Amino acid sequence: IWDLEKLKERMPIYSHDQYDGTTRPDEDEHFFDKTGKKIEGAVFTPGSGYVSDPQLSSHNLQVAAEAKGGEFLFNKEITEIRQENGKVVGVTLKSGEQIDAPVVVNVAGPHSFVINQMAGVEEEMNIKTKALRHEVHHVPSPDGFDFEKDGFHTSDGDNSIYFRPETGNTILIGSEDPLCDPKEWIEDPDDYNNQVTESQWKAQVYRCARRIPDLKIPSRTSGVVDLYDVSDDWIPIYDKSALRGFYMAIGSSGNQFKNAPVAGHCMAELIDACEKGHDHDANPLKVKTVYTGLELNMGFYSRNREINPNSSFSVNG
Numbered sequence: 460i461w462d463l464e465k466l467k468e469r470m471p472i473y474s475h476d477q478y479d480g481t482t483r484p485d486e487d488e489h490f491f492d493k494t495g496k497k498i499e500g501a502v503f504t505p506g507s508g509y510v511s512d513p514q515l516s517s518h519n520l521q522v523a524a525e526a527k528g529g530e531f532l533f534n535k536e537i538t539e540i541r542q543e544n545g546k547v548v549g550v551t552l553k554s555g556e557q558i559d560a561p562v563v564v565n566v567a568g569p570h571s572f573v574i575n576q577m578a579g580v581e582e583e584m585n586i587k588t589k590a591l592r593h594e595v596h597h598v599p600s601p602d603g604f605d606f607e608k609d610g611f612h613t614s615d616g617d618n619s620i621y622f623r624p625e626t627g628n629t630i631l632i633g634s635e636d637p638l639c640d641p642k643e644w645i646e647d648p649d650d651y652n653n654q655v656t657e658s659q660w661k662a663q664v665y666r667c668a669r670r671i672p673d674l675k676i677p678s679r680t681s682g683v684v685d686l687y688d689v690s691d692d693w694i695p696i697y698d699k700s701a702l703r704g705f706y707m708a709i710g711s712s713g714n715q716f717k718n719a720p721v722a723g724h725c726m727a728e729l730i731d732a733c734e735k736g737h738d739h740d741a742n743p744l745k746v747k748t749v750y751t752g753l754e755l756n757m758g759f760y761s762r763n764r765e766i767n768p769n770s771s772f773s774v775n776g
């Protein structure tokens with residue numbers, strides 16, 4: 460736990476002011492009004508971190524999978540999940556090519572609901588997934604401070620944002636999904652506005668300026684727009700399905716990239732057990748994690764769970 464003195468020492472650019480909840484700057488003329496109270500301090504997690512090159516990190520995962528005999532087919536679209544007698548038997552590609560497989564796993568990200576509908580398993584699921592449009596924004600670090608070198612990934616619940624160092628001494632700002640922000644659910648994940656909008660840019664960047672008062676706000680917007688694959692309670696689904704041999708690791712809800720290795724381990728254990736006849740729906744599998752030895756009850760991630768009321772219903776899961 461850092462008190463305000465320690466926070467000032469490590470992050471001199473952060474204001475300690477509290478604000479009266481999160482609003483949108485273009486709807487609230489008192490947006491920058493402070494309550495007069497100070498935050499109490501910060502929770503520092505020395506072991507935490509972030510990946511600022513997702514392409515390299517995905518490539519690393521690819522190479523690691525290939526070293527174990529995995530094979531990747533790029534730019535091929537699956538158009539059919541083939542099945543016989545209630546059991547998956549393979550997939551068909553857009554080219555017409557068929558690939559036979561006794562096990563198929565839906566890891567289609569924001570297209571997960573499309574693939575589940577293709578397999579005919581979505582109806583039976585209690586928790587479903589949808590694609591949600593999301594923006595992250597880039598701004599330069601304040602003058603005289605090297606945020607890329609000395610900054611931390613910071614979750615600022617008071618302002619419903621997270622921000623972290625980005626290459627070129629910039630700050631990447633993302634949203635923690637406050638209720639006042641409209642949710643843009645996307646019906647067709649192949650057709651959405653992938654340009655940063657002025658309104659959301661202003662919302663997230665101005666919120667960051669409440670915590671970093673010296674933030675330079677450029678006149679030109681800059682950022683990345685993409686889709687989250689959001690489950691009904693923002694907790695992922697790592698599970699089997701009603702179709703034998705068809706599994707899913709979906710509903711990453713904007714936050715499971717860092718959990719990918721653990722998710723992969725859990726899915727491998729789950730698939731192995733189910734293929735050997737384990738009834739995971741009736742008797743949820745418990746999986747031991749490789750490095751911490753923690754026991755995870757995979758029923759927590761079931762497609763048939765009730766909506767988890769303890770979820771933050773945000774990117775924080």
Ligand SMILES: Cc1cc2nc3c(=O)[nH]c(=O)nc-3n(C[C@H](O)[C@H](O)[C@H](O)COP(=O)(O)OP(=O)(O)OC[C@H]3O[C@@H](n4cnc5c(N)ncnc54)[C@H](O)[C@@H]3O)c2cc1C
Pocket residue numbers: 535536537538566567568569570593594595683684685686687708711712713714715716717718
């Ligand atoms: C703006 C943004 C910021 C994020 N920030 C973070 C973060 O800070 N930390 C974090 O942990 N996570 C973050 N995430 C979430 C993270 O990106 C996802 O959890 C992660 O990428 C999910 O990986 P995946 O392999 O399951 O799915 P994806 O990476 O979405 O991959 C799915 C793949 O399936 C392919 N596919 C879909 N349909 C078909 C089909 N019919 N045939 C063949 N292929 C198909 C797609 O082309 C894609 O390559 C963020 C997401 C977004 C959008």
